[in-house]
Amino acid sequence: METTFPQPLAMVDTTLFTILHERLCLILARRKEPPEQGELALPGGFVHVQEDVDTEDAARRVIRAKLGFDAPYLEQLYTFSGKDRDTRGWSISVAYYALIPASLLDHSQVAETLPVEDLPKLPFDHDQIVAKAIERLRSKATYSSLPAFLLPEIFTLNDLHGIYQQTQGTRLDKASFRHKIMEQDIIEPIPGQFRTGAHRPAQLYRLTHRALTPFERKI
Amino acid sequence: METTFPQPLAMVDTTLFTILHERLCLILARRKEPPEQGELALPGGFVHVQEDVDTEDAARRVIRAKLGFDAPYLEQLYTFSGKDRDTRGWSISVAYYALIPASLLDHSQVAETLPVEDLPKLPFDHDQIVAKAIERLRSKATYSSLPAFLLPEIFTLNDLHGIYQQTQGTRLDKASFRHKIMEQDIIEPIPGQFRTGAHRPAQLYRLTHRALTPFERKI
Numbered sequence: 001m002e003t004t005f006p007q008p009l010a011m012v013d014t015t016l017f018t019i020l021h022e023r024l025c026l027i028l029a030r031r032k033e034p035p036e037q038g039e040l041a042l043p044g045g046f047v048h049v050q051e052d053v054d055t056e057d058a059a060r061r062v063i064r065a066k067l068g069f070d071a072p073y074l075e076q077l078y079t080f081s082g083k084d085r086d087t088r089g090w091s092i093s094v095a096y097y098a099l100i101p102a103s104l105l106d107h108s109q110v111a112e113t114l115p116v117e118d119l120p121k122l123p124f125d126h127d128q129i130v131a132k133a134i135e136r137l138r139s140k141a142t143y144s145s146l147p148a149f150l151l152p153e154i155f156t157l158n159d160l161h162g163i164y165q166q167t168q169g170t171r172l173d174k175a176s177f178r179h180k181i182m183e184q185d186i187i188e189p190i191p192g193q194f195r196t197g198a199h200r201p202a203q204l205y206r207l208t209h210r211a212l213t214p215f216e217r218k219i
Numbered sequence: 220m221e222t223t224f225p226q227p228l229a230m231v232d233t234t235l236f237t238i239l240h241e242r243l244c245l246i247l248a249r250r251k252e253p254p255e256q257g258e259l260a261l262p263g264g265f266v267h268v269q270e271d272v273d274t275e276d277a278a279r280r281v282i283r284a285k286l287g288f289d290a291p292y293l294e295q296l297y298t299f300s301g302k303d304r305d306t307r308g309w310s311i312s313v314a315y316y317a318l319i320p321a322s323l324l325d326h327s328q329v330a331e332t333l334p335v336e337d338l339p340k341l342p343f344d345h346d347q348i349v350a351k352a353i354e355r356l357r358s359k360a361t362y363s364s365l366p367a368f369l370l371p372e373i374f375t376l377n378d379l380h381g382i383y384q385q386t387q388g389t390r391l392d393k394a395s396f397r398h399k400i401m402e403q404d405i406i407e408p409i410p411g412q413f414r415t416g417a418h419r420p421a422q423l424y425r426l427t428h429r430a431l432t433p434f435e436r437k438i
Contacts, residue, residue, distance in 0.1 A: 006268050007226045010311055047300075049225050049309035054301035079298040079313045081266075082273035090268040092229055092311060094298050 008081070009091040012059040013044035013126070015077065015133035016067075017167075018102045019150050023115040024166050026130060027105070028122075029066045030112065035087050036123035040112060042130070043067055044093065055094040068108040072149075074098050078132050085125045097133045099167065101150055116169075134169075141167040145186040145211035156195055156202040160187065186211035227300070228310040231278040232263035232345070234296065234352035235286075236386075237321045238369050242334040243385050245349060246324070247341075248285045249331065254306050255342035259331060261349070262286055263312065274313040287327040291368075293317050297351050304344045316352045318386065320369055335388075353388075360386040364405040364430035375414055375421040379406065405430035 016027040028040040043066040045058070052058040056074055063071045077095040085091055105111050114120075116134060121127065141147050147167040151159055157178055164181075165172050181187060187205045194201035235246040247259040262285040264277070271277040275293055282290045296314040304310055324330050333339075335353060340346065360366050366386040370378055376397060383400075384391050400406060406424045413420035 005265070008229045008266055008268055010227045010229060046224070047227055047309075047311070049227055049302065055298065055311065076297060078295060079274065081313065083268065090266075092266070092274065092313070094300065094311065 006090075009086065009089050010047040010055075011044055011086075011091060011093045012047065012055050012062055013042045013080075013093045013095045013129055014059050014063055014071075014074070015042060015095060015097040015130055016063070016071070017097070017099045017116075017133075017137060018105065018113065019163065019166050020102050020113055020115075022162065022166060023117075024169065025113045025115050026119060027067065027100075028112045028114060029110055031123070039123050040114075040120060041123050042095075042126045056096065059094075059096045067105075067111045069104050071098055072100060072104075077129070077136060080125055080129060093129075095129050095133070097136065099137065099146055099150060138168050145184070145207060148186065148207055148211060154190065154193070154204050154206055156204060157181075158202060160205070225309075228305065228308050229266040229274075230263055230305075230310060230312045231266065231274050231281055232261045232299075232312045232314045232348055233278050233282055233290075233293070234261060234314060234316040234349055235282070235290070236316070236318045236335075236352075236356060237324065237332065238382065238385050239321050239332055239334075241381065241385060242336075243388065244332045244334050245338060246286065246319075247331045247333060248329055250342075258342050259333075259339060260342050261314075261345045275315065278313075278315045286324075286330045288323045290317055291319060291323075296348070296355060299344055299348060312348075314348050314352070316355065318356065318365055318369060357387050364403070364426060367405065367426055367430060373409065373412070373423050373425055375423060376400075377421060379424070 018025050018027060027043070029043045031037050031039050031041050043062055045062040045066070047055060047058045052061060056076070059074055060071055063069065074096040075098065077097045079092060079094045081092040083090040085093070105113065119130065122130065141164065147163045148160060150163050160181065161172065161174060161177050164177065186208055188208050190204050190206055193204040195204055237244050237246065246262070248262045250256050250258050250260050262281055264281040264285070266274060266277045271280060275295070278293055279290055282288065293315040294317060296316045298311060298313045300311040302309040304312070324332065338349065341349065360383065366382045367379060369382050379400065380391065380393060380396050383396065405427055407427050409423050409425055412423040414423055
């Protein structure tokens, strides 16, 4: 490298959300090394220029190492930087986020999952990163097929309505939710398939081809 | 700094747009040093940990140094990274963008302003950064007061319609534009003030208080 002046520390942080017991939860890991050893924090780590292709690749490596699973996709959230955000020195952290099915956590020994309403005070600027991620998640969830990825392949409109309510953190009127979601062209009824039970049979749906890009911008 | 392993190079790049002769233009600067010396490129530079508070501060310093003016505001666009994007080594570039009034360029000796449709091939991954910035600008412009910041304080609906057409790069139906913009609550008529001329008097408007956060998200 040609520069002789000092470079900032370069790291990644990940904000992974899931829905557990019908609540939007954040996935944290306990820090094994100083600073803030033993504290719950966002899974993160330094960029390794020898092995990482780019910062997204670094984030995937960190998730594998710290949580024990492969993230199905990641979206870049925002980059946090400055001289005071980490005691080890001037640093840049490229933050990523994703909304993942809870089943991915089955094989993780270390992931700790907490409802977003019950988070402890987090170290570094992680509170700020989480606030930004929740804001982004909620604005994305309105217009995209993203929350639908938490469902099994086949689901009812009722299931979907519940998932959107949880990711958005607000009650959604059922009739207008139904209208909006059909307008988006992200789900389609499966001809002749219904869920039967105590109530009247409920039409089963699946994601359309169009929906299969989870973060597709609709605006 | 406690790490002993090599850190990536950390830099910022800026994509500044303006409207000149009714066309959306990008502001470029000719590179004074290698690599790519003499080429037109996005104004950018290394983070200076000794003097910059954060990467946005670094971007403001770079704009001042390379273009000779103070950016009124900057929005973070996206962070580009990897081992191959810069020949000097594994690098992270935090990119910023803004839409600025052409009058800011009056005191710049070095800024070169080119219509976005007529850009040359740019060095590094700058083509990719510009593509992302145009995409973001156009998605933001639909819903925000951003383009209105290119106008003088007092303007007609016709002026505003022209500016939105240029930032969006598409023709907008006048009646539905008028309807949408009034719905956003970002402009208001100035009671009793009209522009007179060859045509019938045109109502003059100004930005509302609400509009004065240029990047406010409406979703």
